[in-house]
Amino acid sequence: MNFDYTDEQEAFRREIREWYEENLPDGWIDGERDLPDDEDEREQFLREWQRKLHEGGWAAIHWPEEYGGRDASLMQQLIYQQEKARVNPPPERSEIGVDLVGPAIEGFGTEEQKERYLPKILSGEELWCIGYSEPDVGSDLASLQCKAVDEGDHFRINGQKIWTTHAHKADWCYMFTRTDNSGPKHHGITALIVDMDQEGVTTDRIRQITDEREFNQVYFDDATTPKENVLNEVDEGWEVAMRQLSFERISLSQSLDLERRFDELVEFCKNETRGGTPLVEDPHVREKLAEFDTRIQAAKLTYFRNVSKQMNGDLGAEASFGKLYDSEIAADLHRFRVKLGGPKAALWGDDSPNGAAKDSLANISIRIGGGTSDIQRNIIGERVLGLPKGDQE
Ligand SMILES: Cc1cc2nc3c(=O)[nH]c(=O)nc-3n(C[C@H](O)[C@H](O)[C@H](O)COP(=O)(O)OP(=O)(O)OC[C@H]3O[C@@H](n4cnc5c(N)ncnc54)[C@H](O)[C@@H]3O)c2cc1C
Numbered sequence: 001m002n003f004d005y006t007d008e009q010e011a012f013r014r015e016i017r018e019w020y021e022e023n024l025p026d027g028w029i030d031g032e033r034d035l036p037d038d039e040d041e042r043e044q045f046l047r048e049w050q051r052k053l054h055e056g057g058w059a060a061i062h063w064p065e066e067y068g069g070r071d072a073s074l075m076q077q078l079i080y081q082q083e084k085a086r087v088n089p090p091p092e093r094s095e096i097g098v099d100l101v102g103p104a105i106e107g108f109g110t111e112e113q114k115e116r117y118l119p120k121i122l123s124g125e126e127l128w129c130i131g132y133s134e135p136d137v138g139s140d141l142a143s144l145q146c147k148a149v150d151e152g153d154h155f156r157i158n159g160q161k162i163w164t165t166h167a168h169k170a171d172w173c174y175m176f177t178r179t180d181n182s183g184p185k186h187h188g189i190t191a192l193i194v195d196m197d198q199e200g201v202t203t204d205r206i207r208q209i210t211d212e213r214e215f216n217q218v219y220f221d222d223a224t225t226p227k228e229n230v231l232n233e234v235d236e237g238w239e240v241a242m243r244q245l246s247f248e249r250i251s252l253s254q255s256l257d258l259e260r261r262f263d264e265l266v267e268f269c270k271n272e273t274r275g276g277t278p279l280v281e282d283p284h285v286r287e288k289l290a291e292f293d294t295r296i297q298a299a300k301l302t303y304f305r306n307v308s309k310q311m312n313g314d315l316g317a318e319a320s321f322g323k324l325y326d327s328e329i330a331a332d333l334h335r336f337r338v339k340l341g342g343p344k345a346a347l348w349g350d351d352s353p354n355g356a357a358k359d360s361l362a363n364i365s366i367r368i369g370g371g372t373s374d375i376q377r378n379i380i381g382e383r384v385l386g387l388p389k390g391d392q393e
Contacts (some may be wrong), residue, residue, distance in 0.1 A: 002072055004181035005075075005079070008202065008362060009075055009076070009079060012076050012079055013079050013082075013083060015316065016058070016079070016080055016083045017083060018209075019056050019058065020083065020087050020089065021125075021168065023052050023056060023271065024087065024089060025090070028087070028090075029087055031325075033088060033090075040160065043169070045090070046091065046092075046093040046124075047093055047124055048091045048092060048248055049089075049092070049093065049122030050092060050093040050094050051123065051124060051184075053092065054068070054122050054123045058080075059069055059092075059094065059098060059122040059123070059124075060098045060102060060121075060122055061076065061077060061080055062077050062100060062157070062166070063098075063106070063118070063122070064106070066116040067102075067106070067114060067121075067122075068118065068119055068120065068122045068328045074307055074310055074311045075311075077307075078304075078307050081256055082256055082261070084256075085256035085257050085259065085260050086260065088260060090106065093124045093127065094121050094122065094123075094124045094127065094128075095143075096127075096128050096130060096165065096166065097121035097126070097127065097128040097154070098121060098122065098128065100174075100244055101117075101121065101172075101174045102118060102121050103130045103243075103244065104115055104174060104191070104224075104231060104240055104243070104244045105118060106118070107232065107239065107243060108191070108232040108239075108241075108243075109231055109239050110228075112228065113193070113229075113231070115226075117172070117193070126171040126172060127166060127169050127170045127171050127172075128171070128172050128173070128174060128308060129144070129164050129165060129166050129167040129170035129172075129173050129174075129196070129216075129218075129320040130161060130164065130165070130173070130174050130175070131164055131167075131173045131174070131175030131176065131194075131218060132144065132175065132176050132241065133161060133162050133163045133164070134146060134159065134160060134161055135160060135162050138163070138372075139371070139372060139374075139375050140187040141241060142186045142189070143180055143185060143222060144176055144177070144178055144189065145159055146158070146159025146160065146161065146175070146176075146177050147159055147177065147178050148177035148178070148179050148180060148181075148190055148192060148225075150179065150234070151224075153226060153227055154181075154224045154225060154226045154227060155177070155190075155192060155221075155222075155224065155225055155227070156206075156222055156224055157177060157192070157194065157200070157220040157223045157225065158220055158221060158222060158223075158345070159177070159178075159220050160217060160218065160219050160220070161173075161175065161217070161218040161220075162206075162215075162217050162218075163206075163215050163216075163369075164203075164215065164216045164217070164218045165214055165215055165216075166214060166216075167196065167203045167215075167216035168203045168216050170196050170275070171195070171196055171197065172193055172194065172195060172196060172199075172230070173193075173194045173196055173218070174191070174192075174193055175191070175192055176189055176190070176191055176192075176237050176240075176241055177189070177190050177192055177237070178190075179234055179235055180235050184194070185240070186238045186342060187235060187239035188235050189236075189238050189241070190230060190234050190235055190236070190237045191230070191232055191240040191241065192225050192227065192229055192231070193229040193231060194225045194229065195218075195225065196221060198222065198223055198224070199223075200220060200221045200222045200223030201218065201219070201220060201223050202215045202218070202219045202221070203216040203217070203218050203219075204216060204218075204219070206315055207269075208365075209310075209361045209364065210358055210361050210362050213355065239315065245353075254326045254327075254330065255292065255299035255300045255302070255303045255326050255329075255364070256300065256303070256335075258296045258299060258326060258329055258333065259296055259300065261330075261333060262293060262296055262333065264291075265289070265292075265333065265337060266280070266289060266322060267287055268290065268337075268340070272340070273373055274337045279340060285340070288336055290338070292329070292332075292333055295329050296329060297324040298325075299325050299326050299329055301323050302321055302322055303326075304326060306319055306322055315338070320371070320376040320379040320380050320384070321376075321380060321384075323370065323371065323376050324373055324376035324377065327366045327367045327373055328367075330363055330366055331364075331366070334359055334360035334384055335360060336364045337356040337359070337360065338356045338357065339362050340356075341356045341357075345357055
């Protein structure tokens with residue numbers, strides 16, 4: 001792979017850099033990155049940021065121009081990700097819609113669905129959630145039970161979803177339902193777009209270990225959705241789900257963010273002292289830092305290799321390498337931060353010396369969401385290395 005950037009690519013990098021400098025909230029680039037504590041104010045702040053991104057043409061550069069994107073090449077997307085990792089901008093309000101729902105609608109939706117939903121995803125006017133997990137069904141999506149019954153011009157939906165990120169704020173749910181039980185379990189699943197603002201839908205927020213409440217249980221009791229809200233064909237939702245999960249793994253690749261986190265850790269080790277000596281002079285700390293640096297650089301190369309493969313049209317199981325490897329490094333890095341913080345590491349919020357406690361608790365989810373580490377290992381074993389499946393003799 002060639003690591004040099006062309007003049008055109010460097011110009012693209014400058015464009016996004018300059019846009020960030022002009023548009024990020026005051027002090028953000030210098031590290032003042034606090035979001036409002038109050039939930040409503042935070043929501044307002046994030047809506048405003050999404051609006052700016054959209055107006056600047058940065059809300060979804062990988063989308064086609066006709067739907068508000070920039071038709072960005074994979075190389076431009078990579079540069080954009082690098083710049084994003086560098087400035088660590090506010091979270092995107094429409095992230096789920098842009099990264100996960102949008103590609104599914106683009107790939108499998110009708111022209112009417114594309115025109116109806118895509119522009120409002122970009123502008124942040126409408127928020128989405130994704131309903132695939134159920135109380136007994138996470139990794140094994142094909143076993144899902146939430147039923148959608150054909151009633152002529154609409155489906156009637158009954159069942160429960162869980163861990164549904166942002167469902168309490170979402171306008172729409174992109175969900176998977178069981179429409180036929182008679183065949184193999186991968187068949188008979190239908191992907192539906194469902195209006196969250198209707199009588200048959202209730203959400204119940206779940207308190208997380210970090211004290212935040214981003215997830216929900218969602219109950220569908222005789223909720224309905226018109227037939228025109230089917231994505232792909234009825235009973236053919238498995239194809240949609242598989243394609244969407246590949247996107248999720250690529251978008252979850254966090255090696256570029258890890259590099260920034262590592263730099264912050266090095267800074268911390270330079271400034272924090274033990275017995276009058278900076279942590280960075282401790283041989284054990286130095287050895288660990290060198291080890292992290294090596295692993296992160298390897299993760300970055302793996303990420304580049306995936307991007308390179310994608311450029312050749314290969315969106316394959318290799319994306320699982322990135323997801324697995326990055327999550328493992330992130331978990332180790334956060335554990336090490338906690339260790340370095342000593343007793344003070346348990347402190348929360350502004351009292352915390354390096355934010356270690358909250359970050360390390362939040363990080364637990366990275367190894368679960370979008371397919372657990374065990375599931376990534378299965379995919380790598382079976383689809384990349386060609387090993388026999390666990391249930392085969
Ligand atoms: C940050 C985050 C955001 C999420 N957002 C959403 C969302 O918006 N919408 C949504 O629908 N869901 C969401 N989820 C749920 C997520 O998709 C599921 O938690 C995940 O797929 C795992 O499913 P599960 O929790 O049912 O665990 P299970 O599948 O029950 O797994 C339990 C344990 O068994 C292991 N295991 C299971 N099967 C196998 C196997 N075949 N081989 C080896 N080990 C196995 C798993 O690795 C795990 O350790 C989110 C989760 C997180 C953490």
